[in-house]
Structures are given as structure tokens and as C-alpha cells.
Amino acid sequence: MKKIELGLFPTPLQKSSLSIELGNICLYLKRDDLCGIGFGGNKVRKLEYILADAIAKGADCVVTGGGSRSNQTVAAAACCAKAGLEVHIVIPESAPNVTKSLITLSGGILHTTPDGQRSTLTKTMRNVAKELQAQGQTPYTIPVGASSPLGAVGYVEAMREICSQAAELNIAIDHVICCGGTGNTYAGVALGAKLYSPKTRATVISIGRRFAHKETLLRQIHKTEALLKCESGIELDDLHIHFSCGKGAGLPSVKGWEAIKRMVAAEGIFLDPYYTGKAFAGLMELSQYETLHPGENVVFLHTGGMVSLIGETS
Missing domain, CATH: 3.40.50.1100 (Rossmann fold)
Known part of the structure; x- marks a missing residue:
């Protein structure tokens, strides 16, 4: 599949000091906010x-x-x-x-x-x-x-990159968690996980309700498979959605702002109130619900959002 080089990849896979606060999981941040062009992001x-x-x-x-x-x-x-x-x-x-x-x-x-x-x-x-x-x-x-099958290919390849970095660290990724507006990034992540790390559970934190049904996501994945001419065998049971919408897409949430403050206090890293802040709030909920277990290696995909943060705070 042809592409042009725009960003600086691979982006860092960074161990987070928030691991202890989140039930002793081993949290890693995939820093796609640092991809080297504009304000970065997915x-x-x-x-x-x-x-x-x-x-x-x-x-x-x-x-x-x-x-x-x-x-x-x-x-x-x-x-x-x-x-x-x-x-x-x-x-x-x-x-x-x-x-x-x-x-x-x-x-x-x-x-x-x-x-x-x-x-x-x-x-x-x-x-x-x-x-x-x-x-x-x-x-x-x-x-x-x-949001298109071609766009999703970018995150199929991102999962290959994450798996390569995990191998260098001598760890196995148990969970990968990302934000979802239309579900297109997640379609690539879920397909990439199935292809390159079948034991990894891929979860999307929905910040709206555009893809409330797994069938919608699976259709996106099948279109991406067709483009890549591959068959992963991915099924509905391989897809995991957690809702962290607040009052809906395009609206900040109280939990999202709390997540932003927590991340800045611990790491000096900014999230945004519309996407990544809500997504990290969802990850925090999953740790409280014990969906994420102590000792598990969890990757949070930081998809950027600095333009949204600046627009909200200016």
C-alpha cells in the first residue's frame, strides 16, 4: 500500500507513572501526539x-x-x-x-x-x-x-509498530485502548491487533454514539480487510466498546476534565476535552470496574487533540 512520509515514526511508547493509581496495571502511552507535523495526532x-x-x-x-x-x-x-x-x-x-x-x-x-x-x-x-x-x-x-478504509490502514500499521516496540521491551500487550468518534481509528487498531497480536484486547472509548453497534465497526473493518486483501477472522466478540460520552460528542465532560488534570499532574502531558480526555476517563473507569487487572500491560493511544484543547481554553 503506497504512502507518503509526512510524520516522524515510530512515535514513543512511554511507560506511565499513573500505573499505581490505576490499580497497578502497567500503563504505556503511545505518543501519536508527537508525530512531528502540525499538532500531531492520529x-x-x-x-x-x-x-x-x-x-x-x-x-x-x-x-x-x-x-x-x-x-x-x-x-x-x-x-x-x-x-x-x-x-x-x-x-x-x-x-x-x-x-x-x-x-x-x-x-x-x-x-x-x-x-x-x-x-x-x-x-x-x-x-x-x-x-x-x-x-x-x-x-x-x-x-x-x-474516516475511510485507507485511513484505517494507518492504524493497522500503527499496531504493527506498537507490537514491534513491545517486543523490544520484552513485553506482551494485554490491552490497547483508543478514543473513537467515528470508529475509524479503532477499526484499524482492532484489525491490526488481530493480525499482529491476537491475544491483545482492543477497546474503543466512544466519545459519542455514532457507532453504538459493533456491526457498524465490523463493516468498517471488513472494508479495510478488502483494501489490504487480507482476512483476519475478526468477529463481533473481538470488538469492545466502552462509552465515555458525558452529554455527547462535541461536549466536554466533568470526568474528561478530571482525566486531563490527572495526566498533566502526573506526566506533564496534555489531553483534550473532546477526545483524548474523555478516552482516558474511560480507561480510568475500566480500571475501577476491574476490566483491567493488576500487572497487565495496557497501551493508551494518545491521538492528539491539542487544537481542540487550545480552542476550548483560549
Whole structure:
């Protein structure tokens, strides 16, 4: 599968001092927030494959979009700048000024919508692409959140990377836990775990309810398998969802803020209130529910979110 090199990989797999506080598990942080482009985060691995596909198909510009707290829009602007592609970003008018500024600073061309509904964003992206075609350009559209089978491939490969690092540390990963908005990152993680570390339990902490059913996730995984031309034998029982939504996607939660403060106090590492903060709050709940057992090696995938944090606190 072709990709272009955008980030600095492998990212660190870092032992956390929070292990004792979390029931004596052995906690490791997979630092995809430190992947070396823009503000880092999980979108970079996805965009390495997606932008390679855009270039292979002769695109001279990219169209994508996201909600008001989207990290993907800023990541796409930075990655397209590095790849030498013109990029058009669709976001709601209500998006924080810092998000808009970072996109335009990266050379992105902004298009705003009156609301952040996925249907509104997608329709506007389609219209922008049509306008670009009419002007003689060749646009390539990236779905909201870079959620596609190609995007998931980035996290199949991330699991291979994690397994390689675990082998160097002479440990076996018992659990890998990540955040989920659309479930696309988790689709890659779960498939990668099944392929490269079948005994590892992959859990997604849902910060919304877009993929409340495992069947939705399994369909994403099967599409990724088809793209990779592989069969993992993954089943519904291999998928694990824990909800840490608070009042829903796009809204911070009390437990999420508590998790952010706890991580900063222990490690000096920032999480964000919409994604990773909620996800780590979910991990803390799993340790309390004794789903995670003393001595088990648990990897928490830090998928970034600094743009969301800055937008919320500014």
C-alpha cells in the first residue's frame, strides 16, 4: 500500500507513572501526539495513505472538512502543505478563531457552513469539489475525519509498530485502548491487533454514539480487510466498546476534565476535552470496574487533540 512520509515514526511508547493509581496495571502511552507535523495526532498516519492516493490519482487539490472542534482540518492543512497540494477546508462558522487561523496559516482555503452537521459539511464539500472541477482543477475529497478504509490502514500499521516496540521491551500487550468518534481509528487498531497480536484486547472509548453497534465497526473493518486483501477472522466478540460520552460528542465532560488534570499532574502531558480526555476517563473507569487487572500491560493511544484543547481554553 503506497504512502507518503509526512510524520516522524515510530512515535514513543512511554511507560506511565499513573500505573499505581490505576490499580497497578502497567500503563504505556503511545505518543501519536508527537508525530512531528502540525499538532500531531492520529490524522497524520491516515493522511499518509490518503494523500498518496490523491497524488496517484492525479489530484491537484484536496477538499475536506470537519466540525467546530475538528483536529483533522488543521492536520489536513499542514499535511497538504508539506505534500504540495492546494487544500480547501469546510468548517462551521462557529469554529474557534484559532482553528481558522491555523488552517489559513498553513495555506488552506476556508469555506464555512451555518452549522456543523455532518450532512451539511458533506454537501458543502461536494459543492466545493464541483466548483473546482468547473474551473479545470482535479479535486480529491477526503471524508470528514479522514474516516475511510485507507485511513484505517494507518492504524493497522500503527499496531504493527506498537507490537514491534513491545517486543523490544520484552513485553506482551494485554490491552490497547483508543478514543473513537467515528470508529475509524479503532477499526484499524482492532484489525491490526488481530493480525499482529491476537491475544491483545482492543477497546474503543466512544466519545459519542455514532457507532453504538459493533456491526457498524465490523463493516468498517471488513472494508479495510478488502483494501489490504487480507482476512483476519475478526468477529463481533473481538470488538469492545466502552462509552465515555458525558452529554455527547462535541461536549466536554466533568470526568474528561478530571482525566486531563490527572495526566498533566502526573506526566506533564496534555489531553483534550473532546477526545483524548474523555478516552482516558474511560480507561480510568475500566480500571475501577476491574476490566483491567493488576500487572497487565495496557497501551493508551494518545491521538492528539491539542487544537481542540487550545480552542476550548483560549
